[in-house]
Amino acid sequence: MTIMKLIIGYLYGDLMNIYGDTGNIIALKKRAEWRGIGVKVKNISAGDKLKKGDVDIFFFGGGQDQIQELVAKDMGESGKGKVIKKEIARGVPLLAICGGYQLLGDFYNLHKGPKLPGIGLFPAYTLASRDRMIGNIVIESMFGRLAGFENHSGKTYLRKGLPLGMVIKGFGNNGKDQTEGCIYKNAIGCYMHGSLLPKNPKLADWLLKKALEVKYGKKVDLKPLNDTLELQARRQVFKKLKCG
Amino acid sequence: MRTLAAILLGRAVSYLTKLFRFGGGSAAPGLFALKIDPGLVAKLSQRIPKNIIITGTNGKTTTARMLAHFTKANGLKVIRNHTGSNLERGIASTLISHYTLNPRPYTLDLGIWELDEAAFNAVAPKLNPDIIVFLNVFRDQLDRYGEIDTVVKHWCQTLKNIPTKTQVLINGDDANILKLASCFKGKVQKFGVKDYKILGESIGHLKEKGDLDFEAKNVKLNGLNGSSFSLSFNRQSSVIRLPVPGIYHIYDALAALACATHLNLPVCRLSNALKTFSPAFGRVEKLPFGYIFLIKNPAGAIQVFETLAPNIKPEDRLLLALNDNIADGTDVSWIWDGEFEKCRVQSAKCRVFVSGSRAYDLAVRLKYAEFNPKQIIVEPDLEKAFKQARVGLKGRLFILPTYTAMLELQSILTKSGLKKQYWEEEN
Numbered sequence: 001m002t003i004m005k006l007i008i009g010y011l012y013g014d015l016m017n018i019y020g021d022t023g024n025i026i027a028l029k030k031r032a033e034w035r036g037i038g039v040k041v042k043n044i045s046a047g048d049k050l051k052k053g054d055v056d057i058f059f060f061g062g063g064q065d066q067i068q069e070l071v072a073k074d075m076g077e078s079g080k081g082k083v084i085k086k087e088i089a090r091g092v093p094l095l096a097i098c099g100g101y102q103l104l105g106d107f108y109n110l111h112k113g114p115k116l117p118g119i120g121l122f123p124a125y126t127l128a129s130r131d132r133m134i135g136n137i138v139i140e141s142m143f144g145r146l147a148g149f150e151n152h153s154g155k156t157y158l159r160k161g162l163p164l165g166m167v168i169k170g171f172g173n174n175g176k177d178q179t180e181g182c183i184y185k186n187a188i189g190c191y192m193h194g195s196l197l198p199k200n201p202k203l204a205d206w207l208l209k210k211a212l213e214v215k216y217g218k219k220v221d222l223k224p225l226n227d228t229l230e231l232q233a234r235r236q237v238f239k240k241l242k243c244g
Numbered sequence: 245m246r247t248l249a250a251i252l253l254g255r256a257v258s259y260l261t262k263l264f265r266f267g268g269g270s271a272a273p274g275l276f277a278l279k280i281d282p283g284l285v286a287k288l289s290q291r292i293p294k295n296i297i298i299t300g301t302n303g304k305t306t307t308a309r310m311l312a313h314f315t316k317a318n319g320l321k322v323i324r325n326h327t328g329s330n331l332e333r334g335i336a337s338t339l340i341s342h343y344t345l346n347p348r349p350y351t352l353d354l355g356i357w358e359l360d361e362a363a364f365n366a367v368a369p370k371l372n373p374d375i376i377v378f379l380n381v382f383r384d385q386l387d388r389y390g391e392i393d394t395v396v397k398h399w400c401q402t403l404k405n406i407p408t409k410t411q412v413l414i415n416g417d418d419a420n421i422l423k424l425a426s427c428f429k430g431k432v433q434k435f436g437v438k439d440y441k442i443l444g445e446s447i448g449h450l451k452e453k454g455d456l457d458f459e460a461k462n463v464k465l466n467g468l469n470g471s472s473f474s475l476s477f478n479r480q481s482s483v484i485r486l487p488v489p490g491i492y493h494i495y496d497a498l499a500a501l502a503c504a505t506h507l508n509l510p511v512c513r514l515s516n517a518l519k520t521f522s523p524a525f526g527r528v529e530k531l532p533f534g535y536i537f538l539i540k541n542p543a544g545a546i547q548v549f550e551t552l553a554p555n556i557k558p559e560d561r562l563l564l565a566l567n568d569n570i571a572d573g574t575d576v577s578w579i580w581d582g583e584f585e586k587c588r589v590q591s592a593k594c595r596v597f598v599s600g601s602r603a604y605d606l607a608v609r610l611k612y613a614e615f616n617p618k619q620i621i622v623e624p625d626l627e628k629a630f631k632q633a634r635v636g637l638k639g640r641l642f643i644l645p646t647y648t649a650m651l652e653l654q655s656i657l658t659k660s661g662l663k664k665q666y667w668e669e670e671n
Binding site: 017018019020021022023026027030064065066134135136149151193194195198199226229230232233235236240 | 383391392393542574575576577578579580581601602603604605607608609611612614617620622624
């Protein structure tokens with residue numbers, strides 16, 4: 001049996017890393033390593049080139065507005081946006097939170113600033129608003145009930161396609177239509193910090209499984225792990241919000 | 245007349261909260277008084293000869309406490325908002341409690357005011373400060389303060405309207421704070437540590453060399469006992485022995501020393517006064533059986549870990565407490581930016597107790613920092629966790645609480661007769 005290896009591509013990890021989203025990288029890395037799968041994390045930053053097959057999972061976190069401008073520009077100019085879209089089309093998994101999610105849609109209309117072009121991966125667009133949507137959030141999804149923390153003023157609207165889940169407590173994409181996030185092929189975008197993956201191990205494992213299956217071209221079953229603490233942490237949020 | 249009514253109401257509220265033990269009466273009196281006279285802080289503070297403001301993410305309380313210690317040791321009469329109540333209401337409460345009905349209501353020399361990142365913008369102009377200190381700016385409670393760029397932008401706007409007679413003191417090693425130098429038309433001086441790059445989170449955090457007005461050279465760290473350095477300013481150099489550990493406290497000390505020299509206090513007397521300095525509650529507070537280190541944001545936590553890790557022995561224990569109340573920040577994501585991995589190797593054989601309203605989030609964080617899950621004991625109830633952690637304790641207990649967990653801990657310690665109530669502490 002060959003030892004499996006994964007490369008996690010941290011999109012603009014040096015620039016887009018606020019709100020503790022690095023916890024998602026830590027969760028993916030540890031959950032792979034605990035199963036004997038080797039992991040390398042590769043930062044892909046402004047000016048870097050990206051080719052097909054360079055990475056096996058993408059992660060894209062949130063950033064400050066000014067930096068989002070820079071990143072939006074770079075995704076177009078460096079051609080990374082197009083490569084990411086092609087990679088997602090062939091099944092490579094991706095998780096994008098908040099700012100990253102916004103930049104993967106059609107566009108993000110900033111308040112006073114310019115209209116930031118997205119790469120059009122998710123069939124969604126984002127408009128700046130004066131509301132700050134802050135707090136714990138719980139959604140119902142195909143991965144079960146997920147818990148996180150949202151903090152955004154941009155409101156995202158899905159033109160079509162599937163949301164990641166429906167809001168039980170919190171605001172979600174825009175505070176109106178009860179949807180949260182978007183899922184397209186094996187790519188997920190959403191507003192859930194927390195960090196999201198450590199408390200929602202099933203989702204973390206789904207990303208790992210998809211990455212391995214695409215890379216090695218066969219069905220993969222991950223060895224189960226003891227998730228008692230992780231699930232207790234999530235239950236603590238459910239209890240706090242009085243939902244289950 | 246209105247001001248007087250506001251003061252009287254504030255006093256009454258203060259009396260009642262203390263009588264019924266609702267707390268130290270540090271915020272409520274000011275809150276009520278400001279409702280009657282919103283101009284209270286400006287009116288009362290101008291009766292004090294000098295006012296100094298201290299703001300920044302980390303170190304406000306320690307800096308203010310150290311400066312108060314220096315000035316009192318030199319015979320000055322000082323007031324400050326000392327219970328960590330760093331919003332306008334906390335300042336109003338302090339001003340009210342010291343007000344006398346004489347023609348000269350305050351027999352004071354100096355007001356030392358710590359203001360949090362957001363309160364600074366509204367309150368600083370009202371205090372008409374002689375000195376403003378900017379300590380640092382880190383990611384902290386994004387749910388309350390917003391992003392770093394936003395914080396700095398607002399500070400910059402506020403500074404543009406501060407009279408130029410004010411002396412501004414900034415941390416010269418913090419790239420975000422350095423941006424403030426160009427926002428102020430008056431005099432700006434920088435303090436910092438030679439050859440040390442402060443933990444930062446912004447890009448391009450490179451230090452410009454050779455232009456610090458107050459500089460710490462030859463820094464020597466001495467475990468949990470403290471550190472020493474030579475303070476260089478005005479082409480003089482003096483050895484300072486600091487009785488609190490960690491590089492981050494050197495910055496607090498530099499800020500306090502810089503303020504004190506602007507008050508014309510001689511440095512030799514300041515270094516002498518430091519011998520009797522003790523930190524504020526929870527900030528490296530020494531207990532008979534261990535220490536309390538407040539942790540409230542990633543940068544602060546990393547600094548605590550760096551100080552603590554080399555000093556942990558196998559027989560020691562850790563008690564970490566994470567709450568998600570408003571004063572802690574309701575978003576606990578920040579623990580994933582705090583490098584708990586730093587504490588892992590040293591505490592490989594220690595028992596680690598985890599507590600607070602988000603105890604399990606913290607336990608997960610430790611698990612993913614490769615702490616052995618068998619070492620981790622989760623007990624969300626802080627009082628129970630504290631008791632468990634002391635049973636059979638052979639070494640020291642290091643307690644790392646977030647802000648409200650620390651307050652809770654203070655009352656647990658008081659209840660068990662281990663220390664005085666915090667508002668009765670000498671300040």
